[in-house]
Amino acid sequence: MxxxxxxxxxxxxxxxxxxxxxxxxxxxxxxxxxxxxxxxxxxxxxxxxxxxxxxxxxxxxEYDRPLPEGKTYKYGIVLGGYSFWDWERNRPEFSGIADRLTEGIRLYKCGRIEKLVLASDGSIIQSKDEKGLQGNPQGMMKYLNELGIPQEDIIMETFANNTRENVTFTKKLLGKEMDTASVVIITSAVHMKRSVSAFQAEGIYPDCYITDPWVDVKGQRISFMPSxxxxxxxxxxxxxxxxxxxxxxxxx
Incomplete structure (x- = not known):
């Protein structure tokens, strides 16, 4: 209801x-x-x-700003929603917000984050009763390994079904270190404000890195016609x- x-x-x-x-x-x-x-x-x-x-x-x-120059983070937490696992073709299939993950990977590759944390997603989610969504965390791990990220630098939270659970379950997975470690959350621009409020409710005050904001394309005007x-x-x-x-x- x-x-x-x-x-x-x-x-x-x-x-x-x-x-x-x-x-x-x-x-x-x-x-x-x-x-x-x-x-x-x-x-x-x-x-x-x-x-x-x-x-x-x-x-x-308020979140549309670059990360502090030269600052590195223990954990880069990528919030889910960007993919599902294609069991027929044995690979992840990505949505229009895939840059949540691609930007997380880029920040890792650039040395800005030490550990890439995937806070649940359709590609890795595991329904405890096996009646809900079922991703493939082992397959996604292999996929990320093939992109050059070693297994020891990838942490997966596989049970959350919403943003609030993302925070609660990820904090439980990472333990007390999350209270003091440097953390940056990576998610869609529109999703960031609610995500930050969920983290702050758990006593975590992360830096923020937004993805898929509105982009002003040179030479293209936004129409006022009904759409x-x-x-x-x-x-x-x-x-x-x-x-x-x-x-x-x-x-x-």
Whole structure:
């Protein structure tokens, strides 16, 4: 039930359809016109790409900065969501946020982090009752070894199903050292604020490295024309807003 309510709250179509449905039910013509106008306005808002870009950039702007010059970290924690294991082809398949992992690998290769920590992901997750998602941590380990990262420098947390569990289970896996070791978390720009709040709730204050932010492509202008693709992107930001509020309410 909670998951369904969360889905409704983080789906912009809900906000567009609700006034339309109410407008169909009520008989007052003045209220009908107002509700229909509200639905049209909301549709224009949620399909406006520059508005979404501005909202997301404001959400992550405090974390949009380079790592301190010359600083190295004991742990680089890559938060999951970037891949699933393709059992048919025996390899990971990556999503549009794969740079969470690729940037983690790059930082390791550049000597900025000593240990690459994968805080759960579809490619490595292990459902304890074997009824949920099943990744292949051994296969992913082999994949990363083939990219030149030795096994002793890779730590996998394989049971978390959400960001809060990412933090709790990773802290349990790394032990007390995580309280004092230098840590950087690597995740999507929009996901960073909620992730930081989850870490801070556990008494961990990491540095942050964002991936897949909005990019201003030279020679390309963002259109103000309504976009269905933009409508499909809004749930990610709405999910982060709702999750952040819930974390603050439950864990602050």
């Amino acid at each position: 909670f998951s369904f309510l969360a889905f409704l709250v983080t789906t912009p179509v809900t906000f567009i359809l609700l006034p339309l449905l109410i407008g169909l039910i009520i008989k007052n013509r003045k209220w009908k016109r107002g509700l229909y106008a509200t639905a049209i306005l909301l549709a224009l808002i949620f399909t406006n790409t520059p508005l979404l870009k501005k909202a997301e950039e404001q959400w992550y702007k 269905v693709g933009t409508l499909a992107q809004w749930p990610e930001l709405l999910h982060e807003w709702v999750g952040y509020i819930v974390y603050k309410f439950l864990y602050s």
